[in-house]
Amino acid sequence: MKVVGVIRHEPRRRASREEFEELLRSAGYEVLAIVEQVREEHPRYNIGPGKLEEVKKLVKALRPDRVVFANRLTPSQAYNLWRELRVEIMDKWQLVLEIFEKRAHSKEAKLQVELANLQYELPLVKEAIRRIRLGDRAGFKGMGEYQTQQYLKHIRYRMGKIREELEKIRAERAVRRKKREEEGFVLIALAGYTNAGKSTLLNILTNEDVDAKNQMFTTLDTTTRRFRLRGKKVLITDTVGFIDDLPPFIVEAFHSTLEEIVKADVVVLVVDASEPWPEVRRKFLASLDVLRELKALDRPIIVALNKVDLVGEEDAGEKEALILELAERRSVTLSGTAKISARLGRVEELLEVLERTILSLPKFRLFEIKIREPEKVGKVLSIVRSIGELVAVEYGPETTIRAYIQAGMIRELTKLGVELRAAQPP
Numbered sequence: 001m002k003v004v005g006v007i008r009h010e011p012r013r014r015a016s017r018e019e020f021e022e023l024l025r026s027a028g029y030e031v032l033a034i035v036e037q038v039r040e041e042h043p044r045y046n047i048g049p050g051k052l053e054e055v056k057k058l059v060k061a062l063r064p065d066r067v068v069f070a071n072r073l074t075p076s077q078a079y080n081l082w083r084e085l086r087v088e089i090m091d092k093w094q095l096v097l098e099i100f101e102k103r104a105h106s107k108e109a110k111l112q113v114e115l116a117n118l119q120y121e122l123p124l125v126k127e128a129i130r131r132i133r134l135g136d137r138a139g140f141k142g143m144g145e146y147q148t149q150q151y152l153k154h155i156r157y158r159m160g161k162i163r164e165e166l167e168k169i170r171a172e173r174a175v176r177r178k179k180r181e182e183e184g185f186v187l188i189a190l191a192g193y194t195n196a197g198k199s200t201l202l203n204i205l206t207n208e209d210v211d212a213k214n215q216m217f218t219t220l221d222t223t224t225r226r227f228r229l230r231g232k233k234v235l236i237t238d239t240v241g242f243i244d245d246l247p248p249f250i251v252e253a254f255h256s257t258l259e260e261i262v263k264a265d266v267v268v269l270v271v272d273a274s275e276p277w278p279e280v281r282r283k284f285l286a287s288l289d290v291l292r293e294l295k296a297l298d299r300p301i302i303v304a305l306n307k308v309d310l311v312g313e314e315d316a317g318e319k320e321a322l323i324l325e326l327a328e329r330r331s332v333t334l335s336g337t338a339k340i341s342a343r344l345g346r347v348e349e350l351l352e353v354l355e356r357t358i359l360s361l362p363k364f365r366l367f368e369i370k371i372r373e374p375e376k377v378g379k380v381l382s383i384v385r386s387i388g389e390l391v392a393v394e395y396g397p398e399t400t401i402r403a404y405i406q407a408g409m410i411r412e413l414t415k416l417g418v419e420l421r422a423a424q425p426p
């Protein structure tokens with residue numbers, strides 16, 4: 001598929017040409033040319049009429065299959081552009097959805113992508129019907145009025161169906177999550193901009209082999225794996241990456257997946273620290289925006305500055321300070337930051353911050369356990385290590401253990417017939 005790309009930069013906010021080219025590459029397109037313009041949005045064509053003439057000439061000369069816009073087009077802009085250029089028009093979100101379509105493997109991911117697509121098409125189809133009523137011939141994708149009407153009905157029906165199915169999957173997920181929590185697992189979610197290194201980090205922590213590639217949106221399916229964080233039982237979830245101005249319709253479609261982030265005990269926000277600061281800043285802020293939209297900012301958030309191997313400790317340290325400053329200015333409280341290299345497996349700093357954060361969760365409390373039968377000591381210690389953190393052991397005729405334990409797991413211990421009471425933290 002051969003395409004011409006068009007980028008309109010807002011006068012005070014340049015879009016990233018590299019990222020747009022990345023997206024086109026990820027979609028598997030051959031890029032014939034890219035046209036850029038700095039200008040306020042033109043209501044009719046998004047780009048200015050002069051620029052439109054230039055694009056027209058390019059289309060005549062290069063004969064692309066599509067013209068792809070780096071901006072979000074309104075339905076009427078897309079329609080006007082198609083009338084002028086007579087070639088298929090695509091905007092940034094369609095491009096993202098097309099990449100999603102390629103990457104979706106699980107049933108859930110496929111349904112979510114289909115829902116997002118339909119949600120995207122809905123206003124376009126309505127616009128086509130409006131146009132037909134105004135006397136325009138061409139309906140949606142060349143359909144006549146009757147067909148377009150039927151298609152609109154089909155979209156609405158299908159959306160309802162998909163929402164039902166996703167709701168079922170979501171409910172199953174909730175049950176599974178609750179069960180895991182009752183088993184004493186701490187839930188950690190990986191979040192962050194696409195290509196930041198989330199899947200690589202999951203792999204290194206859990207010895208897994210989830211796809212990690214240098215391309216955007218490698219992961220669309222949610223993966224949850226268990227691992228032990230210094231003995232403690234932890235579940236970690238990797239999910240779809242974020243991108244600049246992720247539109248609400250995509251967030252909505254991916255609701256059941258993204259909910260893993262909202263419901264986690266701790267969120268690890270992975271940031272690619274190897275890029276120049278303006279890029280790191282842009283992507284970090286975009287990620288905070290998504291977390292805000294998901295209402296996940298009240299979770300404990302740890303920022304993991306990844307790919308430190310490419311820039312060195314000092315540079316990463318500077319970016320770490322800038323990120324802390326930026327978060328504070330946006331009134332976001334971070335539980336901590338860590339400089340890591342997921343690829344090289346250098347993640348000690350993150351493990352330390354994670355452990356500290358987990359133990360400060362309200363569900364962990366300090367307890368004192370007294371054991372009278374010596375043969376039970378081993379068993380109690382092993383349970384304590386998997387659901388909490390051992391602080392001290394005093395052996396004697398009666399063994400005393402001090403430990404942070406998840407309040408919900410106390411029953412596991414009392415079942416053994418040991419004496420347990422809340423202790424004051426030192």
Ligand SMILES: Nc1nc2c(ncn2[C@@H]2O[C@H](COP(=O)(O)OP(=O)(O)OP(=O)(O)O)[C@@H](O)[C@H]2O)c(=O)[nH]1
Pocket residue numbers: 192193194195196197198199200201211212213214215216217218219220240241242306307308309310340341342343344
């Ligand atoms: N040099 C270096 N490269 C890394 C590191 N971590 C990840 N990468 C590379 O960055 C690219 C993206 O990694 P992924 O783990 O796929 O990123 P992701 O965040 O899961 O991306 P999406 O699934 O697309 O959202 C891959 O080429 C990784 O090998 C790191 O610590 N150092």
Ligand SMILES: [Mg+2]
Pocket residue numbers: 198199200211212218219238
């Ligand atoms: Mg991934």
